[in-house]
Amino acid sequence: MMIVMKEGATEAQIAEVVERVESVGARAHVSRGEFVTVIGAVGSHDDEVAGLGLEDHPAVDRVVPILRPYKLASAQFRHGEPTVVEVEGRRIGGDHFAVIAGPCTVESRETMLEAARAMRDAGAHLLRGGAYKPRTSPYSFQGLGEAGLALLREAKEETGLPIVTEVMDVRDVERVVEVADVVQLGARNMQNYNLLTEVGRAGKPVLLKRGLAATLDELLMAAEYVLKEGNPNVILCERGIRTFESSYRFTLDIMAVPVLKELTHLPVIVDPSHAAGRRSLVEPLSLAAAAAGADGLIVEVHPNPDAAVCDGPQQLRAETFAEYLKRVEQAAELAGKVIQAGV
CATH class of the missing domain: 3.30.70.1140 (Phospho-2-dehydro-3-deoxyheptonate aldolase; domain 1)
Structure with a gap:
C-alpha cells in the first residue's frame, strides 16, 4: 500500500x-x-x-x-521519481551516468595502485576491485581477503576514488563496509537472503547483480530484501544471463535496461565485462548499454591483462581506457545523460 x-x-x-x-x-x-x-x-x-x-x-x-510483489522497489513507490544514489559527490541514476572501473581482483599493491591512478587520470567515477572473489573452481584464486581490503583503502587514500567491492559472507560484512563506499552483491549471491538483509542493515549503498538465471521480478524481489531494512540506496546491475547460446559466455540482456526503468525507480547499470568474457566485445556492449539508457557501467580494467590473476581476457587495457571512456560517454549523452567530471 x-x-x-x-x-x-x-x-x-x-x-x-x-x-x-x-x-x-x-x-x-x-x-x-x-x-x-x-x-x-x-x-x-x-x-x-x-x-x-x-x-x-x-x-x-x-x-x-501496489500491485507488484515488490513494494519498495516498485516504480509506483517513488511516484515516478527515480532514485539517485550519491556516493561522495558521484551520482548514479536519474539523468546521471557513472563509470565504475578497475581490475577484477586485488592482486598486489603495485598493480592495484597503478590501476587506481590510471582510472583516476582517465576520468572514472568509482574504483572497483575484488578483495573476496567467488570462483567456480575451489582451487582458483579466491582473493586476498583482508589484505585486499587494506590495499583498496590505500588506493582510495591516494586517488580519492570511492571503492566498490564485493562481500560474499555475512561474517565479512562488518570488515567490508569499513572500506567499501558501495557494497557489491554478486550474481551468485543475488538470492542469498541472509546476506541481503545484513548488507541492507549496514547502511552502505548496495550494487546488486542479477543472477545467472534470474528473472527481473526475482532481481527486484532480491532488492526488496535490502530496501526493507531501511536502505534506499540500491543499484541494480545487468551482467548477462545464461541461455542456449554458446558463442560467448553470457547473453547480455540489453532489453532489461528499459524494462527495469518501467518497473522500478532504482538505478540500472550494466557489467559488459562478465557478459562478454572477452575484451573485443566489451566496448560494443558498453555502447549498447549506454545508448539503451543505462545509468552507468561497471567494467574491468587492468594495467597488464595478460598477466592478470583472473579474468585477464575480458579486462580492458588501462592504456586505452581513456579513449574507451570518451566513446561510451558520447553514447550516454545521446541517450540524454549528464556526464559528470571525474576526480
Whole structure:
C-alpha cells in the first residue's frame, strides 16, 4: 500500500500517518521527494491498512495499492521519481551516468595502485576491485581477503576514488563496509537472503547483480530484501544471463535496461565485462548499454591483462581506457545523460 501525502504535509502529519500504519503491524517506509512524500506500508497487512481510512486524513492525497510483489522497489513507490544514489559527490541514476572501473581482483599493491591512478587520470567515477572473489573452481584464486581490503583503502587514500567491492559472507560484512563506499552483491549471491538483509542493515549503498538465471521480478524481489531494512540506496546491475547460446559466455540482456526503468525507480547499470568474457566485445556492449539508457557501467580494467590473476581476457587495457571512456560517454549523452567530471 502506498500513501501519497499532499504537497506541504508537515513532519507532524507524516509522523501521525506512520504511527497509524505501524499500529496495525505494517512497516512504514518514508520516501521524501522534491515536492511529495510517499509512505509505503509494507507487510501482510494491506487489509488492515486499507481499513484505517487514511484517505480522509487532511494531509493525505490518496492511498494506492501496489500491485507488484515488490513494494519498495516498485516504480509506483517513488511516484515516478527515480532514485539517485550519491556516493561522495558521484551520482548514479536519474539523468546521471557513472563509470565504475578497475581490475577484477586485488592482486598486489603495485598493480592495484597503478590501476587506481590510471582510472583516476582517465576520468572514472568509482574504483572497483575484488578483495573476496567467488570462483567456480575451489582451487582458483579466491582473493586476498583482508589484505585486499587494506590495499583498496590505500588506493582510495591516494586517488580519492570511492571503492566498490564485493562481500560474499555475512561474517565479512562488518570488515567490508569499513572500506567499501558501495557494497557489491554478486550474481551468485543475488538470492542469498541472509546476506541481503545484513548488507541492507549496514547502511552502505548496495550494487546488486542479477543472477545467472534470474528473472527481473526475482532481481527486484532480491532488492526488496535490502530496501526493507531501511536502505534506499540500491543499484541494480545487468551482467548477462545464461541461455542456449554458446558463442560467448553470457547473453547480455540489453532489453532489461528499459524494462527495469518501467518497473522500478532504482538505478540500472550494466557489467559488459562478465557478459562478454572477452575484451573485443566489451566496448560494443558498453555502447549498447549506454545508448539503451543505462545509468552507468561497471567494467574491468587492468594495467597488464595478460598477466592478470583472473579474468585477464575480458579486462580492458588501462592504456586505452581513456579513449574507451570518451566513446561510451558520447553514447550516454545521446541517450540524454549528464556526464559528470571525474576526480
